[in-house]
Every structure is written in structure tokens, then in C-alpha cells.
Amino acid sequence: MKKGILAKVSLALIFAYLFFPIVATILFSVATRWSTTILPEGYTLAYYHQLFTSPEFAHSLSRTIYASFATIILSILLIVPSLCMAIVYYPRLEKLFEILSILPFAMPGVILAIGMIQMYSRGPLRITNIPWILIGSYFVLILPFMYQSIKNSFRSLNVKALTEAAIMLGCGKFETFVKLIFPNVLRGVITAALISVSVLFGEFVLANLLVGDNYETIQIYLYKLQKVDVHMANALVAAYFLVILLMSLLLIWLAYRNQTLRTQKPGKRQKLEASS
Numbered sequence: 001m002k003k004g005i006l007a008k009v010s011l012a013l014i015f016a017y018l019f020f021p022i023v024a025t026i027l028f029s030v031a032t033r034w035s036t037t038i039l040p041e042g043y044t045l046a047y048y049h050q051l052f053t054s055p056e057f058a059h060s061l062s063r064t065i066y067a068s069f070a071t072i073i074l075s076i077l078l079i080v081p082s083l084c085m086a087i088v089y090y091p092r093l094e095k096l097f098e099i100l101s102i103l104p105f106a107m108p109g110v111i112l113a114i115g116m117i118q119m120y121s122r123g124p125l126r127i128t129n130i131p132w133i134l135i136g137s138y139f140v141l142i143l144p145f146m147y148q149s150i151k152n153s154f155r156s157l158n159v160k161a162l163t164e165a166a167i168m169l170g171c172g173k174f175e176t177f178v179k180l181i182f183p184n185v186l187r188g189v190i191t192a193a194l195i196s197v198s199v200l201f202g203e204f205v206l207a208n209l210l211v212g213d214n215y216e217t218i219q220i221y222l223y224k225l226q227k228v229d230v231h232m233a234n235a236l237v238a239a240y241f242l243v244i245l246l247m248s249l250l251l252i253w254l255a256y257r258n259q260t261l262r263t264q265k266p267g268k269r270q271k272l273e274a275s276s
Contacts, residue, residue, distance in 0.1 A: 029234035047235040060221035067131055068200040071138040072193050075146045084181055087159050101147040104140050112137060113209035129214045137206045142196040153188025190251050201244055
């Protein structure tokens with residue numbers, strides 16, 4: 001009984017520790033004045049009105065969403081087929097992929113940005129100060145999260161046996177991957193996308209060094225805004241927290257919907273496993 005109460009108290013303290021800064025940020029974003037009292041002395045939505053009517057906010061948010069989702073889609077298109085091929089046809093490449101996925105942890109953002117500026121500021125491939133270099137750096141940044149989440153999904157499948165059984169039944173390799181393998185690892189892909197969205201929306205160093213004001217993301221706009229108006233800066237933090245929450249809920253709904261459809265209707269995977 002005491003252990004149950006202690007666990008509940010611990011969870012409540014952790015919950016308060018995590019969400020108190022968010023609540024304080026939201027309260028400050030709607031406060032007219034808050035200096036000597038526990039709660040704000042007055043409330044207003046004027047800062048949100050200024051923020052949402054600002055074209056700079058809309059542009060920075062759309063740029064951040066574009067760069068984030070372009071990076072995530074590129075990562076999925078490269079990592080999922082590569083990992084599937086490595087597991088089925090080239091098992092020795094898995095060790096190489098493991099090493100490559102760990103490297104970004106040993107590479108600080110400043111070093112990565114300086115290296116990319118030196119490499120891509122001259123020569124035939126000049127992509128500095130444009131979104132493409134930002135997408136490339138974002139790809140490196142989220143590589144460990146994408147790889148590990150997707151690999152964990154592949155570990156729950158006998159990919160090699162499923163592929164061989166599908167080919168024996170007349171399916172092509174591409175059809176096997178699209179209709180059989182990918183739907184079964186989709187949950188891991190969505191989990192990786194959730195983590196990546198959170199990381200990329202909060203990224204400032206790479207965006208500031210690689211593109212700066214030429215492609216202003218939400219974090220660069222926040223950095224500039226907090227020097228002008230702290231209340232609007234807090235409103236911006238609350239707004240993009242809400243955007244991340246809505247996108248996360250959408251991805252979770254997609255994962256749940258995919259799982260529900262798979263449980264309601266027997267998939268091709270069970271038939272192939274039975275035949276093999």
C-alpha cells in the first residue's frame with residue numbers, strides 16, 4: 001500500500017516538474033502584468049493576435065514544417081529500403097549502418113555546420129544559405145533516432161523468411177516490400193517521425209549557422225523575437241508547442257489506425273508465415 005502511494009506521489013512530482021514550465025510560459029504569454037504576484041494581475045490575448053497576424057511568424061512556421069517533413073520523408077525513403085536490403089541480402093552491412101548511426105552523437109552541431117559550410121560553399125555544388133543544406137544537416141542530426149526506431153521494428157519481424165515466402169508465391173521484390181514489409185514496420189517509422197519532429201522543431205544551431213536570416217525557421221524567429229518582446233516570445237513558444245502536439249497526435253492516430261486495420265483484417269504476413 002505504501003509503495004503504491006509513494007509511486008503515485010513520485011509520478012505527480014515528475015508530472016508537476018515537467019509541466020510547470022509549460023503552464024508558466026502560457027500564463028506569461030497571456031499576462032498583462034506579472035511581477036510581484038503569484039498569478040498574473042490581468043489577462044489578454046493581444047500578444048497572440050499580434051503573433052498570428054504577423055506574416056513573419058507564418059513564414060517561419062511554414063519553413064520549419066517544410067524543412068522538418070522534407071527531412072523525415074527523405075530519411076524514410078533512404079533508411080527503410082536500405083535497412084531491409086541489408087537484413088535480407090547483405091547482413092554484413094548492418095554493422096556499418098550501426099557505426100554510421102552513432103557518428104552524429106560524436107559530432108557537435110557547430111562542427112557539423114562549419115564542415116558543411118567549408119565543403120559546400122565552393123566548387124560545383126554550392127548550396128550554402130539555401131534550404132537544401134539545412135535538410136542535409138537535419139538528415140544527419142536525426143539519423144540515430146530514425147535508424148534505431150526503424151531497426152527495432154525490423155527486429156520484431158522475420159523479414160528474410162517473409163521475403164522468401166512472398167517471392168515463392170509469385171510476388172516481386174518491390175511488391176513484397178511495399179505491400180508486406182513496410183506496413184509491418186510503419187509503427188516504428190511513425191515513432192521515429194515523432195521523435196524527429198520534436199528534435200527538428202527545437203533545433204537552432206544548425207539553422208542559424210547554415211542559413212540564418214536567408215531561411216528563417218521558427219527558432220531563429222524566436223531568438224529575434226525575445227530581444228524585442230518577451231510576452232510575444234512566450235506566445236510563440238506556446239504556439240509552436242501546440243503545433244508539435246497536434247502533429248504528434250496526428251502521427252499517433254495514424255499509427256493506431258494502421259494497427260487497428262491490421263488486427264481487424266488478417267494481413268498478408270500471417271498467410272505467408274503459415275505457408276512457409
